[in-house]
Amino acid sequence: MYSKPARIQHACNHYGCDCLVSGILLNQLKGISEYEWERLDRVTLRGKETEVELFRVVNLHLSSSHPILVKL
Known part of the structure; x- marks a missing residue:
């Protein structure tokens, strides 16, 4: 069994x-x-009956002080 995510x-x-x-x-x-x-x-989605809208991130605007910004 698979979850929606x-x-x-x-x-x-x-x-x-x-x-x-x-x-x-x-x-x-x-x-x-x-x-x-x-x-x-x-x-x-496979195995489901109701429709789901799907979205993707097209732009991410972060400042250099943003906590999730990581330099590699």
């Missing part, structure tokens, strides 16, 4: 993305201004 992660291969999020999660992230999103599709 695992099915969404599997969809990354189809869309050629490293990360996808559902519309439900995106609504919870709306207050985070560093991200710009692109709606890719509305799909029914």
Whole structure:
């Protein structure tokens, strides 16, 4: 049995993305201004009955002091 996040992660291969999020999660992230999103599709995930909107990050705007910015 696979969870919805695992099915969404599997969809990354189809869309050629490293990360996808559902519309439900995106609504919870709306207050985070560093991200710009692109709606890719509305799909029914394998083994599920309801459709899910899929989004990908198209731009990430971070300042040099942002806590998740890591220099490699």
